[in-house]
Amino acid sequence: MSALLSIRDLYVRFGATEAVRGVSLDIDPGETVALVGESGSGKSVTALSVLKLLPYPAASHPKGAVLFKGRDLMTATDAELRQVRGSDISMIFQEPMTSLNPVHTIERQVGEILAIHRGLRANAARARTLELLAQVGITDPASRLGAYPHQLSGGQRQRVMIAMALANEPDLLIADEPTTALDVTVQAQILTLLKDLQQKLGMAMLFITHDLAIVKKIADRTCVMTEGEIVEQGPTETIFSAPRHAYTRHLIAAEPKGRPAPAASGGTIVEAQDLKIWFPIRAGLLRRTVGHVKAVDGIDISIREGETLGIVGESGSGKSTLGLALLRLVSSTGRIVFLGEDIQGKSWKAMRPLRANMQIVFQDPYGSLSPRMSVAEIIGEGLKVHARGLGTAEREARVVAALEDVGLEPADRHRYPHEFSGGQRQRIAIARAMVLSPRLLVLDEPTSALDVSIQAQIVDLLRDLQAAKGLTYLFISHDLRVVRALASRVVVMKDGRIVEEGSAVDIFERPREPYTKSLLAAALNLAVVEGGAKT
Amino acid sequence: MNEVLNPAETRPTGWLSPINRRRLDNFRRNRRGRWSFWIFLVLFVVTLGAEFIANDRPIIAMYKGELLVPALVNYPEAKFGGFLALTDYRNPLNYEEIEANGWMVWPPIRFSYSTVDTAVPVPFPSPPSWMMSWQENCAGLPGGLQDPFCINANMHWLGTDASGRDVLARLIYGFRISILFGLTLTIISSLVGVAAGAVQGYFGGWTDLIFQRFIEIWTSIPSLYVLLIISSVIAPSFWVLLGILLLFSWVSLVGIVRAEFLRARNFEYVNAARALGVSNATVMVRHLLPNAMVATLTFMPFILSGSVATLTSLDFLGFGLPVGSPSLGELLAQGKNNLQAPWLGITGFATISVMLTLLVFIGEAVRDAFDPRKTLR
Numbered sequence: 001m002s003a004l005l006s007i008r009d010l011y012v013r014f015g016a017t018e019a020v021r022g023v024s025l026d027i028d029p030g031e032t033v034a035l036v037g038e039s040g041s042g043k044s045v046t047a048l049s050v051l052k053l054l055p056y057p058a059a060s061h062p063k064g065a066v067l068f069k070g071r072d073l074m075t076a077t078d079a080e081l082r083q084v085r086g087s088d089i090s091m092i093f094q095e096p097m098t099s100l101n102p103v104h105t106i107e108r109q110v111g112e113i114l115a116i117h118r119g120l121r122a123n124a125a126r127a128r129t130l131e132l133l134a135q136v137g138i139t140d141p142a143s144r145l146g147a148y149p150h151q152l153s154g155g156q157r158q159r160v161m162i163a164m165a166l167a168n169e170p171d172l173l174i175a176d177e178p179t180t181a182l183d184v185t186v187q188a189q190i191l192t193l194l195k196d197l198q199q200k201l202g203m204a205m206l207f208i209t210h211d212l213a214i215v216k217k218i219a220d221r222t223c224v225m226t227e228g229e230i231v232e233q234g235p236t237e238t239i240f241s242a243p244r245h246a247y248t249r250h251l252i253a254a255e256p257k258g259r260p261a262p263a264a265s266g267g268t269i270v271e272a273q274d275l276k277i278w279f280p281i282r283a284g285l286l287r288r289t290v291g292h293v294k295a296v297d298g299i300d301i302s303i304r305e306g307e308t309l310g311i312v313g314e315s316g317s318g319k320s321t322l323g324l325a326l327l328r329l330v331s332s333t334g335r336i337v338f339l340g341e342d343i344q345g346k347s348w349k350a351m352r353p354l355r356a357n358m359q360i361v362f363q364d365p366y367g368s369l370s371p372r373m374s375v376a377e378i379i380g381e382g383l384k385v386h387a388r389g390l391g392t393a394e395r396e397a398r399v400v401a402a403l404e405d406v407g408l409e410p411a412d413r414h415r416y417p418h419e420f421s422g423g424q425r426q427r428i429a430i431a432r433a434m435v436l437s438p439r440l441l442v443l444d445e446p447t448s449a450l451d452v453s454i455q456a457q458i459v460d461l462l463r464d465l466q467a468a469k470g471l472t473y474l475f476i477s478h479d480l481r482v483v484r485a486l487a488s489r490v491v492v493m494k495d496g497r498i499v500e501e502g503s504a505v506d507i508f509e510r511p512r513e514p515y516t517k518s519l520l521a522a523a524l525n526l527a528v529v530e531g532g533a534k535t
Numbered sequence: 536m537n538e539v540l541n542p543a544e545t546r547p548t549g550w551l552s553p554i555n556r557r558r559l560d561n562f563r564r565n566r567r568g569r570w571s572f573w574i575f576l577v578l579f580v581v582t583l584g585a586e587f588i589a590n591d592r593p594i595i596a597m598y599k600g601e602l603l604v605p606a607l608v609n610y611p612e613a614k615f616g617g618f619l620a621l622t623d624y625r626n627p628l629n630y631e632e633i634e635a636n637g638w639m640v641w642p643p644i645r646f647s648y649s650t651v652d653t654a655v656p657v658p659f660p661s662p663p664s665w666m667m668s669w670q671e672n673c674a675g676l677p678g679g680l681q682d683p684f685c686i687n688a689n690m691h692w693l694g695t696d697a698s699g700r701d702v703l704a705r706l707i708y709g710f711r712i713s714i715l716f717g718l719t720l721t722i723i724s725s726l727v728g729v730a731a732g733a734v735q736g737y738f739g740g741w742t743d744l745i746f747q748r749f750i751e752i753w754t755s756i757p758s759l760y761v762l763l764i765i766s767s768v769i770a771p772s773f774w775v776l777l778g779i780l781l782l783f784s785w786v787s788l789v790g791i792v793r794a795e796f797l798r799a800r801n802f803e804y805v806n807a808a809r810a811l812g813v814s815n816a817t818v819m820v821r822h823l824l825p826n827a828m829v830a831t832l833t834f835m836p837f838i839l840s841g842s843v844a845t846l847t848s849l850d851f852l853g854f855g856l857p858v859g860s861p862s863l864g865e866l867l868a869q870g871k872n873n874l875q876a877p878w879l880g881i882t883g884f885a886t887i888s889v890m891l892t893l894l895v896f897i898g899e900a901v902r903d904a905f906d907p908r909k910t911l912r
Contacts, residue, residue: 329810348815355812368803372554372825381821382811416554432807 002070004029004204005050005089005172010064012045012054012228019045021228022063027172032198032205034219034236036212036251038451039422042228043208047174050206051085052076068172087117090165092158094177099161100149106133106160107145113167132163137193154315155186159193166197173198174206179214183314184478188522191218210452212252216240217526224248254453256485258463260504266305268337269440269472270326270358275299275334277321277496295321296332297496303440308466308473310487310504312480312519318496319476323442326474327358339439356386359433363445365425369417375428376413379403382436402435403428405468406461423454427461434465442474447482459485480523484508492516561904568900575893582711589644589704592624597637606642625650625684627677634683645689646701648708648861652691654684659699660869660876664690694878696869702882708861710886716777717842721835724781728788729824729831735789736796737819743793750786758783766854776855780845787838788831795827829905836898840891847887863887 003026012020020042027033037043048054050066052073066073068084076084093099100109110129114120120128126145133141136159149157158178165173175194179187195218198205207219215222215236223233224247232245243249276299278292296318303309311319325332328343328351336344338354346354359382362368369378379399383390390398400410406427417425426446433441443462447455459482465471477483483490483504490507492500492515500513511517521527563569587594592605603610605624612619615632622629625645633639646652654675655661664672669680672690676682693702735743765779799805800823808818849855850864863883870880 327810329806352812352814355810358810360807360810362803362807364803368807370804370808370822373821381808381813385812385814429807432811436811 003027003067004031004069005206006067007046007050008065008067010046010049010066011062012042012049013060013062014058019059019228020049023225023228023230025223025230025233027204027206029171029204030198030202032207032218032220034207034209034215034222035225036209036215036222037225038210038251038453040227041225043225044176046225047091047176047206047208050174051089051091052081053085053091086113086165086170087168088170089172089174090168090170091174091176092161092165092178094180100157102149104148105145106147106149106152110160110164110167113164117168128167129163132167133160135166135197136160136163137189138163153186154182155189158182158186158190162190162193162197166201169201170203172204172206174208176208177210178207180209180211184480184523185314185518185528187214188526188528191526192528194218212240212255212452213524213526224251250453254456256447256456256459256482258460258485260308260463260486260488266307266472269303269305269339271302271335271337272326273300273335275301275322275325275332275336277318277325277330277332294318294496296325298334299493299496299498301326301491301498303472303474305439305472306466306470307489308475308487310475310477310483310490311493312477312483312490313493314478314519316495317493319493320444322493323360323444323474323476327355327360327442329360352385356382356436357439358442359436359438359440360442360444361426361429361433361446363448365422365429365449368429369425371417374414374416375403375420378417378428379413379432379435382432386436398435399431402431405434405465406431421454422450423457426450426454426458430458430461430465434469437469438471440472440474442476444476445478448477448479455479455482462486480508480520492519558904562900565900565903567896568903571893571896572900575890575897578710578890578893579714582707582714585707585711586642586647588642589646589648589701589707590642591645591647591650592622593633593639593641596624596633596639598633599636630683641688643688644692644701644704644707645684646691646704648705649700649859650704651699652695652701653699655691655695655699659695660697660873660879661691661695661699662876663694663878664692693882694876696866696879697873697876702866702879705861705866706863706882706886709863709866710890712773712856712861713843713846713863713890716773716846717839720777720780720784720842721839723777724784724838725788725831725835727781727785729792729827731785732789732792733796733819733824733827736793737800737815737823739797739800743797750789754783754786756783762849763852763854766849770857771855772857776846776849780842784838784842784845787841788834791830791834792827795830796823799823799826833898833902833905836894836901840894840898843894844887844891 005027007023007025010020010023011018023042023046025033025035035043035046045054049059049061050073061074064074068089073081073084107126107129110132111120111125114125114128129145130141133144138144138156138159144152149160152160161178178194179190182190191214194205207214209215219236221234222236222239223230224239224245225231226247232239232243232248239248240252243252275296276294277296278294280289281291281293282288283290299322301309301322311322313319321330324330326336328336328346332344334344335342338358341354343351343354373381376396376399379402380395383395383398387395399413403410403413408424408427408431412420417428420428430446446462447458450458462473463486466473473486475483475486487504490502490504491498492507492513494515500507500511500516507516508520511520581588586606590606594604594606596603596605598615605622610622612622612629615622615629617629624630624633624639656671656674669685673680673682673685676684678685691701691703693706696702696705731746735746761783762779766776769775796819805818805822808822813821846855847862847864847867850862851868852864853868855864856862863886866879866883867887870876870883873879
């Protein structure tokens with residue numbers, strides 16, 4: 001059987017940098033090939049160059065051929081490429097919000113594809129659109145035809161994207177991280193849907209992802225990419241059971257491992273009772289409050305010294321807001337007791353001395369460091385507030401110590417954030433919090449923006465720091481694998497309320513609530529459990 | 536651990552952060568902007584010392600063994616045998632007395648902005664000296680061609696205005712006062728505007744709402760008419776005029792600074808600073824202001840040129856600086872009233888257009904230097 005798509009020795013060059021260097025891969029009809037790699041490995045660029053969707057002439061192909069059904073797409077004219085795009089080969093992208101045009105209805109967006117490639121108009125197009133929407137599992141598609149993208153949830157938007165991609169029954173579907181922006185339960189549903197559709201329609205799929213769990217679940221063959229080259233390819237089982245290349249082994253080993261140390265049963269660090277954060281919804285001319293968005297709706301929580309409390313939940317469950325409220329960074333109602341002191345009524349000024357003991361690390365290492373300050377200034381800023389008596393030399397010494405604690409070179413302190421990678425930046429953010437020797441550290445999705453191998457390193461770092469300094473963590477994450485590696489106690493949140501709470505072992509091994517079960521199944525096995533969350 | 540012991544070795548050289556160094560390089564690379572900047576700087580520095588370039592007094596003089604600095608010190612005429620409170624060094628009697636008992640160093644132009652030259656043979660406004668022969672130029676002097684004042688430094692290179700004052704001297708002083716006025720107005724209104732915009736953007740909510748409505752009402756007042764009314768009631772001086780213009784010019788930066796603060800106040804590094812317990816004022820100055828400074832610095836040259844143009848137009852209408860002050864607007868007005876003397880209008884026009892063009896070129900270069908997309912090239 002001859003290959004459907006065959007990439008031969010492909011090079012992609014941006015200016016002076018070569019993003020892809022000599023990639024060759026074949027996709028047979030009906031086959032799913034996964035292209036795995038970390039950010040910057042060139043996997044998306046490879047996929048985009050199949051349809052010549054790169055920003056030419058900034059990008060160029062010094063060498064290589066892309067044969068689709070025996071025809072070279074590299075030398076095809078624009079008109080020929082347009083025939084192939086969306087008809088024989090279609091793509092789905094990572095971000096369903098920006099991939100759909102916000103000012104057009106669903107019917108119009110799907111109908112446009114049908115009109116261009118099939119010449120279907122009016123009633124014929126509408127019938128086919130309904131059929132497609134039903135096929136991708138959108139309930140009551142007729143009522144959804146007039147909807148705009150913002151009226152749909154993330155999962156529904158991705159389903160519409162898939163419907164558009166399937167509109168012309170392509171031979172090859174290129175999926176570029178199609179589930180990365182979605183919640184775990186929705187991710188599991190979308191993956192199941194893709195797999196079903198592929199079998200039903202007999203199309204081939206090139207699946208680009210950084211997530212090895214997805215690869216294991218979905219792909220027939222796997223190509224591992226790093227630094228613009230495919231270092232290993234073969235059947236998925238072989239890759240996972242007997243990886244040959246060092247990088248593949250590194251990637252497979254990079255899953256967050258280890259289990260938390262048993263929690264020391266210290267005193268209570270922070271405790272909240274009936275904590276509520278309601279954002280008013282105002283309407284009408286007089287802006288009367290007509291209702292509330294209940295971000296956090298009556299939560300009782302307590303964190304004991306030396307433990308790691310994991311808070312898990314899907315996006316919109318209020319877990320990040322809860323973390324911010326415990327530090328009094330957003331206003332809330334209810335009692336918050338920090339180190340035996342009621343802090344709810346305290347003014348911003350009165351809170352200041354306490355802040356040395358409660359620190360936070362944010363999700364996005366690119367946004368959380370001021371681009372105009374050197375690393376030493378960033379880390380030393382808290383010391384200027386909380387240790388005013390400190391001389392320049394002493395402050396410098398503490399900054400150096402903090403940098404060494406998080407595994408960075410002390411000499412790096414004169415450099416600026418943009419000179420560091422994502423993982424290094426997150427270490428700087430941790431050092432900024434650690435330099436004040438806080439009792440409580442809130443970690444708000446600290447690993448979500450990082451590559452898997454870096455994630456594992458940060459998890460190890462956090463565990464080591466906790467052991468060395470007796471820290472207490474509030475670990476907020478949607479990534480259950482990371483939570484399992486770190487948390488000793490877990491709280492599951494949904495819609496601003498606590499669904500289930502218990503020791504990590506209990507939650508992961510013996511979940512009681514159906515919601516927890518579906519969350520675990522989706523996150524750890526990418527399986528869809530009936531009665532779980534709906535998209 | 537060596538680098539810990541000797542932090543100076545690993546510290547990056549120079550006092551500029553890498554971002555600012557890149558911006559400076561970008562500015563330098565813009566040839567038009569760089570040249571405009573240097574030309575403007577030279578003109579500005581030169582005119583700052585206007586007293587030493589165009590003056591009706593010598594810079595230094597030696598009289599009977601005593602070193603005098605007439606350019607900076609007022610000496611009574613009694614010192615040289617006269618009786619007036621101030622010495623007129625251009626008076627032939629005083630001139631010959633000092634020359635006989637010492638020496639004088641005169642500036643290259645022997646007129647100040649207010650000096651009326653009575654020795655011009657033609658009716659005012661008199662044409663530039665190079666349009667006439669030496670005989671004509673020196674015809675009004677007591678000694679004719681042999682007179683010690685029959686030299687280039689005592690000629691009106693750009694003619695005189697309708698009152699017999701040297702146009703070039705008035706130009707130099709007028710340039711200085713325009714730029715100083717513009718700079719002062721720009722700096723003060725930027726300070727007020729940035730502060731107001733920062734407070735609005737950072738605190739948002741009601742503060743923002745009330746301030747914004749106030750600014751909307753304030754800017755809808757027709758400022759030119761208010762200026763005209765006020766300056767017809769209060770005698771306009773440099774500072775009064777500055778104050779009146781300031782009332783309306785501070786709003787120009789508020790919008791941009793407010794928008795930058797609104798955008799940046801939810802950045803994670805601002806949240807991180809708040810979580811560290813940093814005070815509001817410090818967060819605003821250290822974390823948010825640098826964001827707003829890019830927009831502010833980009834706008835500043837344009838505000839400067841706008842201020843200069845406003846002052847010129849007020850002077851042109853006769854509502855500006857007090858009568859007799861050297862000003863470019865007044866020169867333009869004279870040009871309009873004396874169409875038979877085109878050198879007045881042409882000089883004023885050329886000076887103002889060169890000045891504003893230089894400022895706009897500098898402004899463009901600054902704007903491009905701060906543009907992050909430019910740096911990728």
